Amino acid sequence: MNRYYLPDSATPNRVRVRAAEMIGDVAEPDAIDPLRNHKYGNDILRKKVEEAISRIHEKNFTRECPFCAEVVKMQAKLCKHCGQEIAGQ
Structure with a gap:
């Protein structure tokens, strides 16, 4: 089980967006698949998760x-x- 997760949809959006911003700083590459495979109903949240995934890759050189x-x-x-x-990708 992955130890990183975003709060569920019952949590206010501002809290979920802030969690998405923070997870990029603390998560490891094993968090990428669950984050990428989750369905987000909010475009702002989806954008923040994509940014977090990019930070995870940068931090871990992946x-x-x-x-x-x-x-x-x-x-x-x-x-x-x-x-x-x-190599050329």
Whole structure:
């Protein structure tokens, strides 16, 4: 189970947006899939989550494979999950 989560939809939006802003500073790459796969009904919240995911990648020197969407190291030339060449991506 992932230890990072955003408050549920019963929580006021301002609290959920603030949580999305903060999670990018504290979360590890294992939080990316749950954050990306959740359905957000609010465009502002969705944008903040995307920014948080970008900060997680920056902090951990990772990125997502454009072919299989798995998290790989920034310096990787080949995806360790699907074997595709990602050096120029």
